[in-house]
Amino acid sequence: MAPKPGSFSTSIPYEEKKLKIVGTEPADRPDAVDKVTGRARYAADYNLPGQLIGKVLRSPHAHARVLSIDTAAAEAVPGVKAVVTRDDFPDMAVEHAASGELMINFKDVTRNMMAREKVFYDGHPVAAVAAVSESAAKKALKLIKVEYEVLPHVIDVEAAMQSDAPILHEDQFTKGVDPTPEKPSNIATRIESKLGDIEAGFDQADLVIEREFRTKPVHQGYIEPQASIANYTDGGQVEVWTSTQGHFVFRAQIAKLLQLDMSKITVTAAELGGGFGGKNNVYLEPLAVVLSRKSRRPVKMVMTRDEVFRATGPTSGTHTKVKIGVTKDGRITAGQAELNYQSGAFAGSSVPMAAITVFTRYDIENVLVVGHDVTCNRPKVAAYRAPGAPMIAFGVESVLDELAEGVGMDPVSFRLKNAAREGTQTHYGPKLGPIGFVETLESAQAHPHMQEKLGPNQGRGVATGFWFTLGKETSATLNVGEDGTVNVIMGTVDVTGGGRSALAMVVAEELGIPTEKVRVKSGDTTALGFNFMTAGSRGTAAGSMATVKASRDAIQKACEVAARIWEVETEEVVWEDGHARPASTNVGDFEPLSLADLARRAGALGGTIAGHAELDVAMGGPGFGTHIVDVEVDRQTGAVKVLRYTLVQDAGKAVYPKFIEGQFQGGAVQGIGMALNEEYIYSEKGTLENPGFLDYRVPVASDVPFINTEIVEVPNPMHPYGIRGIGEVPIIPPIAALSNAIYHATGVRLRDHPLSPPKVLAALDEAAPAIAAE
């Protein structure tokens, strides 16, 4: 699973040069005003004449065999135009594909969007209806008769791993174990990552600490629920407008699941109201397309918040064990971890990605990491910002904190002593290139935050994070208008809102024109070559590689036009400061021509100036970050107040520093929410008890302090501007940093997430006699 660049992938090496636009903060952000005034069009804002409303009937059971489905009464409801069930979708064989940072299997994807033999979780779709009104559709749902044979269920990962646990998939035999077991198991896969000699490593240690940790699943919590509108025309054209992080990937999945030619499907990515990895998977799209085909009308489907929580992927709940050894002088000699990750109803959690991040921030010679991907009766997990990493960072960074204390070092110096640098051998394969981890630790150590005095019941915690930058297929087209202004069509989805600005700035830098002369828009799936989804922090990093390439292609064309005007060879023209100029005085004495001059005349001199790129961007340039947090604990109620928060991260090159800060802050806030109060709560019957924002508690503004940020810039050698992905690292350290801070405030270590008031209070009460005795 380790990201490896392919032999034909593209990287444009870093070039140190003076930049005019990249690194500044131009006022223009093309999406902002329309978002604020309500004019931006999200998927739910699209409407077509004659459209129907589609609704999904969902399983009330955690685990049951679907014996029969009778839709006759529902079909008879006035206004109902189509009802679909498993019988309307072709079955799929086992076939794996990448979808964001996780892998999918089409056999499971089709079963997840519409149950076949069994339902595997509360909220699993069993039928869908399209009707002229929402009320008719809801009435019809109530009249669908589903006969279930309820089966025993299993919700938690440790229970699911027991040999006598209820089994979800009779045909699932643990992979990665030799010989393959003969008995089916909820453990879909066992993985292992090794370096050196783990036993020898622990033998060298003076202090070894081993701990166990548990985390609950958490949801991405995007504000915009999934929404799609599909139109299957009588002529066999399929149009879909949807809420997605990757419309090209969705097109491929729709084509596969419904056995259609890709060329007949056009998917448009609407303005995105948040994704964080949760919009990497099709849920409604295939249902809407089939309902549209059956009803011969456009069909619009919008999930309720309840449906979002019950049926779209959260991230894994986990059970982990971490064992680390150090010498007296603070050198880590060995690191061992076991990662047991819930994948939900179908195999395919983030455990492979998580497993390679476990110790990658540190230079450790002896490592053993074992991971298990475990199915259980919950919705299939989806990616969530650095999928899988925050949970294992919780374990590793907590144990490191204990060890630092054990050897009498402060937490930052201890990490600095063991920090990964250029050339450090990772436990998953490659050696690290130039990275900025040490720089983040040094800035954190020097930050004024470290000097702030702490009062009673207050404590300070530190933790770090590491994540990759994904490359992959990326395309872009750039068209220079007759007035010299530029349209860029990008194929990645702007998941942050700042992505379009960042790409516009890079194009403006390349072309030598002001940013406001460049407009970047996302193209539909017919406009460009394939684009992988916006995942793995690749939006700006990989997207800008394609736009640089497209810009340089357009510059080449612009130089050709100049050469024709001057009647010289193209090689005799250079592009500087937004103008074509003669390469030397020998070429002739010509006035420089601006892009606007050239664009105006290009039509009659060979045609429009345009550029394009279809790349497989080489992956690389990982990001590292260090977080510091101060908390105050109310010992009587267990409430944790976050007093101060500072985050330092390597961005490679900050294209638009304020947007980077926004990403840092957003990631930290999501991490704080994840740490303190967010969790899925299940009933005894296996139904979700808190499918709404009232009881699934993401933080509100008053729950978090201002998040101080500091950007470190160690250029990514594989990118022309040195850009690294920055979106995911900031969510990794918060659980660990907060847990460490709570310890330093109270003397109590929490290893059971969330760090919510009841858990904190119970831990304080349990520890009270021991602490009093000291």
Added chain:
Amino acid sequence: MDNLRYEAADTLAHAAQLIAAESGDVRVLAGGTDVLVQMHSDMIEPDLIVDIKNIPEVRTIQQEDGGWRFGAAVPGLELMDHADFCAAWPGVMDGVKLIGSVQIRGRASVGGNLCNASPAADSVPPMIAASAMATVFGPNGSREVPVQDIAVGPGKTSLEKGEIVVSFSLPPRPAHSGDAYLRFTPRTEMDIAVVGVAVNLTLDDAGICTAARVVLGAVAARALLVQEAADALIGTSVDDAAIENMIQEVRAACRPIDDKRGTIEFRTKVAGVLAERATKIALERARGA
């Protein structure tokens, strides 16, 4: 909801008549911050909505017989803007100020908070602690009902079909009186009380407590007026020993459920903690009054 009708009543009699004439499910609409949310989440499917906000009696705040009267549909923000009322009943206002966010308080009313009958409603414990009376109008005329008798269980009230809460009256305050309300929520706002405690005290000139009411929210099927807890304070100078006894009584009175919002153990424990903290705030206010 295909045949949902909306009517805005101008007078109490008009509202009563609209409700009486409808055979299906009727909902009175004040701020709508519960009604609309429940409709959107399919918890209720009313046939008729009767908006009472145009009825003058439910929208006014006035002094009356040395005490106060305010309309059941007065939004929280209007109460917060009323300096004299706020000065007289800071504990009631502690509850009102905690409801939702600024946007919610622009609509949410104390009448709606009470009649929605959530055991966790934030304005209800301090209203009970204040000995507030509700004026109820219905097909059989008007009646006066103590606020603690309106909600009887989650989502259930003692109101008859067609009855509307018109307004609330709060008694005149003796010198050296103070009230306070505190709740515990995991989030700082936009959350639902896991426990709420209201305390209303009166001291004599020597600082001895002559009257007290202690009310708990979210630890039983409805807000609990705990006489034993009040008795632990009455006749004392509200010293640490008296507060400790009160805490014991509060914890003994809790009958919470274990649910997604909190365990029995946590709720019971925190009820005692908040009772102590609320008592101290009420005491300080009483000493200053």
